[in-house]
Amino acid sequence: MASRAVTIGFRDTGRYLLLSLFALAVLVPFASIVTSSFNPPFSLIKGLQAPDPFTFESYINVWTTASFGRLLLTSLTVAAGVVPLAAVVSILAGFAIAHLQVFAGKFLLGLFVFGLVLPAELTIIPLYFNMRSVGLTDTMLGVILAETAAFVPFGVYWMHASFAGFPRELIEAARVDGASNFTILFRILLPLSRPSIVTMCVLFFMWSWNQFLLILILISSPANRTAPAALGFFVLAHTRDVAGLCAATILVILPILIVYLIFQRSFISGMLQGAVKA
Amino acid sequence: MTTSLTPRAATVPRRGARPGTGRRLSRRLLALVFVLPALALYAAFVLVPAGQTFYLSFFSWDGITQAIPVGFENYLEVVTNPLLLRSITNAMVLIVYFAVIPIAAGLLIVALAGRRQIRGMGFFRAIIFLPQVLPMVAIGIIWRWMYEPDGLVNQALQGAGLAELTRAWLGDPDWALIAVGLVGTWALTGLCMTLFFAGMYKIDTELYDAVSLDGGGRYRQFLSVTLPGLSREIRVALTLTIIAALASFDLVYVTTNGSPANLTVVPGLLVYRLAFNSGQIGAASALAVVLMALVLLVLLLAGRLGSKARD
Numbered sequence: 001m002a003s004r005a006v007t008i009g010f011r012d013t014g015r016y017l018l019l020s021l022f023a024l025a026v027l028v029p030f031a032s033i034v035t036s037s038f039n040p041p042f043s044l045i046k047g048l049q050a051p052d053p054f055t056f057e058s059y060i061n062v063w064t065t066a067s068f069g070r071l072l073l074t075s076l077t078v079a080a081g082v083v084p085l086a087a088v089v090s091i092l093a094g095f096a097i098a099h100l101q102v103f104a105g106k107f108l109l110g111l112f113v114f115g116l117v118l119p120a121e122l123t124i125i126p127l128y129f130n131m132r133s134v135g136l137t138d139t140m141l142g143v144i145l146a147e148t149a150a151f152v153p154f155g156v157y158w159m160h161a162s163f164a165g166f167p168r169e170l171i172e173a174a175r176v177d178g179a180s181n182f183t184i185l186f187r188i189l190l191p192l193s194r195p196s197i198v199t200m201c202v203l204f205f206m207w208s209w210n211q212f213l214l215i216l217i218l219i220s221s222p223a224n225r226t227a228p229a230a231l232g233f234f235v236l237a238h239t240r241d242v243a244g245l246c247a248a249t250i251l252v253i254l255p256i257l258i259v260y261l262i263f264q265r266s267f268i269s270g271m272l273q274g275a276v277k278a
Numbered sequence: 279m280t281t282s283l284t285p286r287a288a289t290v291p292r293r294g295a296r297p298g299t300g301r302r303l304s305r306r307l308l309a310l311v312f313v314l315p316a317l318a319l320y321a322a323f324v325l326v327p328a329g330q331t332f333y334l335s336f337f338s339w340d341g342i343t344q345a346i347p348v349g350f351e352n353y354l355e356v357v358t359n360p361l362l363l364r365s366i367t368n369a370m371v372l373i374v375y376f377a378v379i380p381i382a383a384g385l386l387i388v389a390l391a392g393r394r395q396i397r398g399m400g401f402f403r404a405i406i407f408l409p410q411v412l413p414m415v416a417i418g419i420i421w422r423w424m425y426e427p428d429g430l431v432n433q434a435l436q437g438a439g440l441a442e443l444t445r446a447w448l449g450d451p452d453w454a455l456i457a458v459g460l461v462g463t464w465a466l467t468g469l470c471m472t473l474f475f476a477g478m479y480k481i482d483t484e485l486y487d488a489v490s491l492d493g494g495g496r497y498r499q500f501l502s503v504t505l506p507g508l509s510r511e512i513r514v515a516l517t518l519t520i521i522a523a524l525a526s527f528d529l530v531y532v533t534t535n536g537s538p539a540n541l542t543v544v545p546g547l548l549v550y551r552l553a554f555n556s557g558q559i560g561a562a563s564a565l566a567v568v569l570m571a572l573v574l575l576v577l578l579l580a581g582r583l584g585s586k587a588r589d
Contacts, residue, residue, distance in 0.1 A: 015391050016398075022387065023405040026468060029420045032430045036423065047423070047430025093316035100309035101302075108313060115324055119525050119573055121549045121566045125559060126330035127323060129341070149323030152316050181308055210413035212528045213546075217554065228413040235419050235532050242423060253416045260411045264404050267411055272473055275514045 037246035045242055058247040066234060066244070068227060068251050074140070075226040076255075079208040081144035082151070086204050087197065089148070090155025095185050097156070098163035099171055109160060115153030120213050128217050138220045146214050151204050158274060162196035163189055199270035202263045209256050227252045328570075335564040340557035352564035362565060365543045368455060369524050369572070372544065375459025376466055376523035381515050383463075384470030385508075389500045393478050393486075403475070406468040414465075418532035421461045422448065425533075448534050455542045458526075458533055466522060470515045477511035478504060516580040524573055545569045 031048060038051035041061050045051075062068045096102045097109050127146060128137065136142030166189065174184050190197070215229035222230070231252050238245055260267055335352050339345035356362045409417060424430050425447035432444040447457040485503045494502070527546030530536065536543040536551075545565055552562035 012396060015396055018387060018390055019399075019402040019406075022468075022471070023402055025464070026405055026408055028430070029424055029464075032424060033420050044428070046428050047426075047433040089316040089319060092312040096309040096312035100305055100312065102309035102313050103306060105309075108317070111325075112316075112320065115320060117521070117573055117577060118324065118328060119521075119546075119566070119569055121525075121527070121546050122331050122570045123324055123327040125334065125549070125553045125563055125566065126327040128554070130327065130330075145319065146323050149319040152320050153324075156316055181305060206411055210415075212413065212415050212531075213550075216531075216550070228415045231413075231419065232415045232528075232532050235415075235422065236535070242426070242428075245419060246423065249416050249419050253412050256411060256413070260408070261404075268403065268407055268472060271410060271469075272476055275473075275518055 033246040033249055036242055037250050039243040041244050042241050043243055058241075058243040059251070062234075062244050062248040062251065066230075066248065068230070068248055070223075071225060071227040071230045072251065072255065074224065075209060075228070078140060078143055078147070078226055079205050081140070082147045082208040083201050083204045085144065086148045086151045086155050087201050090152055090159050090200065091185075091190070091197070093152075093156045094159025094161075094163055095189065098160045099184070099189075100181065109157070112153045112156040116157065120150070124213065124217050131218060137218055138224055140224065142218050143215060143226075146218060147208050147211055150214070151207055154274065155200055155204070158196065158200050159193070162193045166192065195266075198263070199266040202259065202266045203270050203274070205259060206256060206267070331563045331566050334559055335567050337560045339559045341553075341559050342557070345560075348560065352560045353568070355561050356564050356568050359561075361540060361543065362548060362561070364540070365545045365548045365565070366568070366572075368542065368544055369526070369569075371455060372459050372462060372523040372526055373520055375456070376462035376526070377516060377519035379463045380467040380470045380519055381512065383467050384474050384515065385505070385512075387471050388474040388478055388508075389496075389504065391475075392496075393481070393483075393504075395479070399475075403472055407472050408468070409465040410469050414528035415532050417461065417465055418529045421457075421464075422533050425457055449538055451538050451541055454534055454538055458530060458542055461529060461533065462519075462523060462526065466519050469518065473511045473515050474508055477508045481507035513580050517577055520576045520580065521573060524569060524576070545572075 028048075035048060035051055036045050037058055038054050038056070039045050040053070040055050040057050093108075093112075097105045102108065131137045131142050131146070136145070170188070171184060174188055179187070209226075210228060211226070212228055212232055215226050216232065219225050219229065222233070225233070231248055234248055235245060334345075336347060336349060337345040338348045338351070356366075426432075427444070427446050431447060435441065435444050445453065447453050450457075481503060485507070486499050489499045489503055525546060526544050527550065530542060530544050530547050531550075534542040536547055546569070549562045549566045549569070552558040552565065
């Protein structure tokens with residue numbers, strides 16, 4: 001008995017060691033940018049060393065002169081447009097395909113699922129010319145519409161899977177009791193699907209926040225860029241200001257990091273389930 | 279989906295007073311109204327442009343003057359132009375670092391860690407999964423700094439007494455592509471691990487007991503229970519990581535932007551450059567179509583591999 005307990009204890013130590021090693025491998029690069037970011041702008045620094053002198057100067061610098069404060073606000077505005085719009089149209093379409101016998105529903109679902117694997121490169125060239133011809137390039141509306149359209153395949157697929165998971169008898173019983181389709185959707189399905197909807201919205205927010213290629217192509221004036229896109233330009237222009245670059249990077253990942261810490265379970269389960277089901 | 283038609287018909291007569299067909303018709307009309315916004319957005323900003331790219335790939339067009347139909351010339355260009363061809367072979371090399379190594383590492387860790395739940399697993403999982411939620415642009419910049427001459431990679435090598443190995447990793451012709459690939463390894467190993475851990479807890483414990491009753495050790499348990507039990511997760515991991523390898527535009531754009539000497543170009547980068555910098559929209563479109571064909575091919579192969587592993 002005693003020896004068995006000892007071996008289990010040892011094995012657990014090994015497990016912790018292994019996982020700690022991996023966690024460390026993930027965290028060390030972050031440690032490097034955090035320590036670097038607290039150095040003065042343009043200072044010569046090494047990968048990992050205590051900031052000398054410790055200062056917020058680089059943060060203040062990128063917040064004001066590189067106007068990352070405003071860029072972050074633009075990112076938030078785009079996300080605030082994309083998340084509700086994509087969620088509403090996905091919920092409606094998912095509900096229609098799952099429970100309203102929409103015409104050619106199976107084909108439609110397949111069409112949306114097809115969109116899950118289309119690389120962005122396949123659409124961006126005509127997208128740019130089409131947007132330009134209707135005056136949507138360099139506008140926030142254009143970005144919001146393009147991002148929503150890119151996320152809708154996942155949303156419809158996800159909401160359909162969620163709604164179709166409820167027993168058909170539940171819907172039928174409600175219909176027999178005289179519930180309208182609106183009642184079924186808003187009073188029965190939506191409250192029951194809250195976790196799926198939260199997960200979907202969190203993923204939409206992340207994808208919108210992290211979007212780079214679409215912004216690069218659709219937005220031409222620096223003032224209209226989102227924060228990650230601006231970061232992509234900043235890195236090419238400020239290669240020598242390591243401290244500033246690190247500070248800007250931290251400012252850009254901080255919001256998504258906070259959302260991740262709050263909705264961690266939604267993130268992980270959503271990204272894994274979404275992938276496994278598809 | 280499959281059972282949607284039959285039970286509905288049975289309920290209609292119960293409503294007695296109302297004409298059943300009219301109600302079903304209004305439901306179908308409502309369904310159409312509900313599907314339309316999603317479908318319209320998807321069609322206007324994804325499906326139609328995808329079709330246009332396909333169409334444009336048969337033209338020579340600079341975006342301004344009249345487009346000239348050129349047949350399959352652009353596709354010929356993709357497979358004969360050394361630069362375009364290199365972007366495709368580079369994408370294949372990246373698959374090794376984005377898909378093969380993370381999946382192998384993920385399986386190894388899962389095998390070593392075993393299936394017993396340990397305390398604090400949620401904490402470790404949150405950290406290990408972290409790279410999945412961050413913008414690839416930020417990850418690229420973090421690693422750009424790691425790989426700088428003064429960066430942490432060289433600092434660590436010096437600390438380990440391997441100073442002669444230090445170099446500007448992203449500027450070195452022999453190492454740049456590998457360095458970019460290893461960023462993918464760093465970013466995606468956590469995804470594979472998390473997927474495999476989640477899958478392993480679903481495997482029936484009795485299967486492991488059966489193997490140990492037969493005298494099989496941990497190695498046999500892994501080969502005959504864990505690996506087949508994870509076939510679905512392995513297929514998913516393959517799909518996700520390979521798509522990530524083929525869609526590596528963001529990462530390459532901020533780390534090397536194709537340098538040194540265009541050795542690290544990837545298809546996405548050339549699609550962008552050809553279309554928006556050098557006005558070769560036909561060739562860019564053809565490359566985009568080839569990229570999509572590659573993605574579909576890979577999905578097909580991954581699906582095959584997964585279903586074979588299950589048998």
